[in-house]
Amino acid sequence: MxxxxxxxxxxxxxxxxxLDRPVLDPGPGQLAVTVRxxxxxxVDWKIRRGYLGRERELPAVMGQEAAGVVQRVGPGVTGFTPGDEVFGLAAAGAFAEQTLLRAQLCALKPEAVGFDLAATLAVAVATADDALRQLALGAGRxxxxxxxxxxxxGAAAQLARDQGQTVLGTASDANRSYVESLGATxxxxxxxxxxxxxxxxxxxVDAILDLIGGDALREVAAVRTDxxxxxxxxxxxxVAELGGRPVTRSTTSETLAALAALVAAGDLDPHVTRRYPFARTAEAIAAVESGHARGKVVIEVS
Incomplete structure (x- = not known):
């Protein structure tokens, strides 16, 4: 177990x-990993609250992204072997001592990147990358x-800054220095x-990336007629009501590897601001659910 x-x-x-669950065997296209x-x-607490549907079999293990060490590879998987250090999207919940990752949405972890940083890339950082690819602004915008x-x-600000864009971001005055450290106003x-x-x-402004929604989005959308x-x-x-679009996820193993390379080179910092041991997972979720977490929150499992 x-x-x-x-x-x-x-x-x-x-x-x-x-929860106690059996050690999972990888199916086709999956990696069994020891989670680090x-x-x-x-999205973790939104799923738990049923905001994204209620069709999951209960009990359900939480967590979408993980980094760890490959135990076994499933049928049809190439490019990974037992002992590899990897990160990616979980197929069976990430908040666990052992889980399954989706091989097609997984990449090898560079030696220079810690497991804690790697564990932030598949959801938050990759979503930021997807959003900027969708907007395709270019330098000077x-x-x-x-x-x-x-x-x-935070990830979107750094990626846009390095693409030559001017970045503004809404945040509390308590986060002014942090936002400025990202190269944004x-x-x-x-x-x-x-x-x-x-x-x-x-x-x-030439484009808006919304990460909050609701009335806050409606008020800010007024700055653009198009x-x-x-x-x-x-x-x-x-966003559809206002004439915009949801972010379309387009992450691949190749884009995850490219983002990890940026972290390894020191060109991108996921800004892990809080680390919790596995025994304090509930506190880690509460920190994010409060809506006031700065940067990324990570659970260190082993």
Whole structure:
């Protein structure tokens, strides 16, 4: 048996608990791995609350991205062997001592990249990369990131900056220094944010990446009359209502490897700001569910 952390019913944190499950054998296209670290993302608690459907078999192990060591490879898998250090998207929940990764959405971990950093790449950093590929702005343009202080926002700011774009991002004043460290300009969110954005970017913004949704998105969307360059990871209904698009995931093993190479070279920092031992997984989820986590939160499993 292996320890895992998940939820036994849809709802709040009270439905979470540690679980015992059998050691999993990899199926076709899968890798069985010993988990060393797992990234925590807003999607984890949204799934638990049933916001993304209620069709999962319960109990369900939580977590979408992990880094670890290959135990066994499934039928049809090439390019990976037992003992390889890897990271990628989980096929059976990432908050566990042992799990399965999807080989086609997995990559070898560079030696220079720790398991904690690698565990942030498959969801948050790759989502940021997907969003920028979708927008395809190019150098000299201005990007506004709604909710820049989180894991996706921080990665998107760095990637856009290195593509020669000017980056603005909404965040609290407490995060001003952090946002500036990303090479971006902080704009305080809240009432009057559209006016503050206009003052910070008098020539306007060319595109908006939304990571919050709801009324915050509606107010910020007012800074652009052409909404074709508005994409959202957080609120597909509202972004469609406003004339924008949801972010389309297009990550591959090759793009994951390229992002890991940027981290290894020191050109991209996932900004892991909190690390929790496996025994404190509930605290790690709570930190992200609060909506105030800066950068990335990681669970160190072994």
């Amino acid at each position: 292996a320890k895992a952390f998940g939820f036994v019913d849809y709802g709040g944190p009270e439905t979470q608990e540690f 670290a797992a990234g925590v993302n807003p 201005t990007l506004l990131i709604l909710g820049i202080a989180g894991g996706v926002g 902080q704009v305080r969110y809240g009432e009057g944010v559209a006016e503050r954005i206009a003052a910070a970017a008098p020539d306007g 909404r074709t360059e508005l994409v959202s990871t957080a609120d597909p209904a509202t």
